[in-house]
Amino acid sequence: MSLRSTVDFLLYDWLRIESLTQRERFAEHSRETFDAVLDTCERIAREKYAPFNRLVDTQEPQFDGEKVILPQATHEAWRAYAESGMLSAAQDVEIGGMQLPYTVEAAANAFFARASVSIGAGMLTVGNANLLMAHGSELQKKVFALNEFSGRWAGTMCLSEPQAGSSLSDIATRAVPDGADFEGDPLGPRYRLKGHKMWISAGEHELTENIIHLVLAKIPDEDGRLIPGVKGISLFIVPKKLVDAEGQLTGERNDVALAGLNHKCGWRGTTNTLLNFGEGRYPVRGAAGAIGYRVGAPGEGLRCMFHMMNEARIGVGMAAAMLGMAGFEASLDYARNRPQGRPIGPAGKDPAQPPIPIIRHADVKRMLLAQKSYAEGALALELYCARLVDEQHTGTPEAANDARVLLEVLTPIAKSWPSEWCLEANSLAIQVHGGYGYTRDFPVEQYWRDNRLNMIHEGTHGIQAMDLLGRKVLMENGRGLQLLGARIAETVQRAQQVPELAAHAQALAQALQAVGAATQAAWASGDPADALANAVPYMQAFGHTVLAWIWLDVGLVAHRSADHPVRTGRLAAMRYFFHYELPKIGAWLQVVSHRDRTCADLPEEAF
Incomplete structure (x- = not known):
């Protein structure tokens, strides 16, 4: 069984993705056009990515003092990916996109991740451009986002800092207005940025003629002090090379300097960088600081x-x-x-x-x-x-x-x-x-x-877990958990009508009930420190319950298909998950329900 056959089953048999063609946005598409996209991506991944996965792992990016050197295979893979149109796959036809459903785009990109995740595709560039399409000005969309969708420019996200890590409220990069007329720049309110950003994937390379950094920074208050916490954080477009309002390079290098390459355990084919903004290595327009253009309102970064x-x-x-x-x-x-x-x-x-x-x-x-x-x-x-x-x-x-x-x-x-x-x-x-x-x-x-x-x-896992238990299951009075529970219950009800799946349906129903009870127990004291002390075990149990639901829903479709070794294997994988994996949630939820403080209360000296 190939990845393609699995993708086809999930898209067409399980998710019934062809039904989306009945909607106005996707009316010009059909299974034939979806298959053509999958065929193209599968071919590019097979020819331009997979053969070089080991090569890019052994020939890590090198910095010669002026530029980052990547294997020729990486350049050719990026060119093929950009020429495929996948960077703008979900965008409107009017701006050069294919107006594909995001589900098809995600499935097509799976082939590149399978072939060589280390070479990478366009995840950050597309995400950068999509953000600008949602929050940028009309000119920011035209100049920056559209050039990213075309593959002419690449994009990054610059959040973490060496001293702050994932604690974004503690970032120290600052942005100050660039001159009295900073509000009048057609590309957006213009600032000068100074600071350091760490763990920036694809932060420096020669794959494209420009790199568009999206940078979180703080704007000082009237007294020149940084506003503490997340309320002071704004978002800025900081191009590697400056551009004009027509999207043309001005010939000026912005003050964004590579401070070093991080040498990683894996993903060695993708550059990972420490970037210095405004350190003066590339002075620009007679003043200190990297030039950046604010996206959205101050404090909304x-x-x-x-x-x-x-x-x-x-x-x-x-x-x-x-x-x-x-x-x-x-x-x-x-x-x-x-x-x-x-x-x-x-x-x-x-x-x-x-x-x-x-x-x-x-x-x-x-x-x-x-x-x-x-x-x-x-x-x-x-x-x-x-x-x-x-x-x-x-x-x-x-x-x-x-x-x-x-x-x-x-x-x-x-x-x-x-x-x-x-x-x-x-x-x-x-x-x-x-x-x-x-x-x-x-x-x-x-x-x-x-x-x-x-x-x-x-x-990290800990951050995702605190987000899940500390915010997501509580938001809108628990509406998300209720909606998920209703969908799981609907799958359970259908599976109960199939004798071969009835026991799994019962096990899933019990798991859902256990997760709900543990959620209430975790917050019974009302103290976030009590609830979140075991957020990761909660997330593990929650995740296993979700995957059991996914497998049972998939299993219902597989059960109806013709007898074939692929069907046998898919149903066996579902049974494996219910027999070997789902029972694990009991141990995870026990510490959650009891608000166990073993980890939280242990003094550091005890280690």
């Missing part, structure tokens, strides 16, 4: 940036799912071809008998089924979330509002669950290979190294 961050979190989840899928496919191929050992029982005691392929051993099947359940389940989750994006943008007002709230609740899971459990899938892929898996002769060790970043990428 974090709200605007969340538009990009939430989009990136779904992208990170998809990348994690595809790395899990890559490891599964590699270990499945190895298990089918590696002879070792003999079957348990009398027949296996005869040393004259030839060894059998290791896929026939029960424990190897266990590890393969675990990988399949994690990776395919994660892919289904990401596509479901993408389908909610389409519903939010093109559904009826009521359906769009429901989709918005559901996405709020599911986004922490869409980011965190694949990044944890598809990493575990990669670990199991190494285990299936045995000692060979720990060598660089096989690709599975690189998949693990690449995937290890995703638990940190775009907000």
Whole structure:
């Protein structure tokens, strides 16, 4: 079974994506146009990405003092991706887009993540441009966003700082008005920025003629002091090279300097940088500071940036799912071809008998089924979330509002669950290979190294968990949790009518009830410190419940399909998840429900 066949099943049989063509925005599309996009992306990924995945891992980016040097393969992959039109796939036809459903765009991008997540595609550039389309001025959209959608320019997001990490309220980068006429610049209110940003993916390269940085910074108050907390944070467009109001390069280099490349465990093909803004290395227009143009109102920076961050979190989840899928496919191929050992029982005691392929051993099947359940389940989750994006943008007002709230609740899971459990899938892929898996002769060790970043990428597990339990399940009086519960209950009701699935339906119903009770128990004291002390176990249980629902819903469709080994495998992965994974939530929810303070109360001296 190929990734393409899995994508086709999830898109057309499960999500019934063809029904979107009945909506005005997608009326010019059909399954044929969707398939053509998938075909193109699958081909580019196969030809321009997959053959060079090991190359970009071993030939890391180098800085020669003036520019970052990347392998030629990376340049060719970026060019092919940009020429495919995928950077503007979901945009209006009037601005050069394909007006594709986001679900199809997400599915098409899965092929690139599967082939080489290290080379990367356009996630940050597209997210940067989408943010500007939502919050930028008309000229900012025309000059910056459209040039990113075309592939002429690339984009980044600059949030973290060396001293602040994920604590964005503690950032120290400052922006001051650039001259008395700063409000009159056609590209937006013009500021001078000074500060340092860390962990900036694709922060410096020569793949495009310009790089558009979206930078969070604080505007001082009337006394020149930075406003504490997030209220003082604003968002700025800071181009690497200055441009005019027509989108043409002026020939001036902005004061954005590469301070260093971060040398990573994985994702080595993508530059990751420390950038200095306004340090004076590239003085511009006779004054200190990098020139930036404010996006939106002062103090609205974090709200605007969340538009990009939430989009990136779904992208990170998809990348994690595809790395899990890559490891599964590699270990499945190895298990089918590696002879070792003999079957348990009398027949296996005869040393004259030839060894059998290791896929026939029960424990190897266990590890393969675990990988399949994690990776395919994660892919289904990401596509479901993408389908909610389409519903939010093109559904009826009521359906769009429901989709918005559901996405709020599911986004922490869409980011965190694949990044944890598809990493575990990669670990199991190494285990299936045995000692060979720990060598660089096989690709599975690189998949693990690449995937290890995703638990940190775009907000760590702890941050996602506090967002889920501390905000998302409480927002709008718990409406998101109620909507999710209703959808799960609907799946349970349908599955109860199928004898082969009835027991799974009952198990899911009990899990949903347990999560609801634990949510109430966590907040019973009203003290956030009590509730959030075990936010990660809560998120793990919540995520497993969501994935059990996804698998049961997928299983209902698979059950109706014709008898085939693919159907057998898909239903077996669903059973595996219910028998081996879902029972784990009891241990996680126990500490949540009891508001266990073992971790929270331990003094640091005790370590």
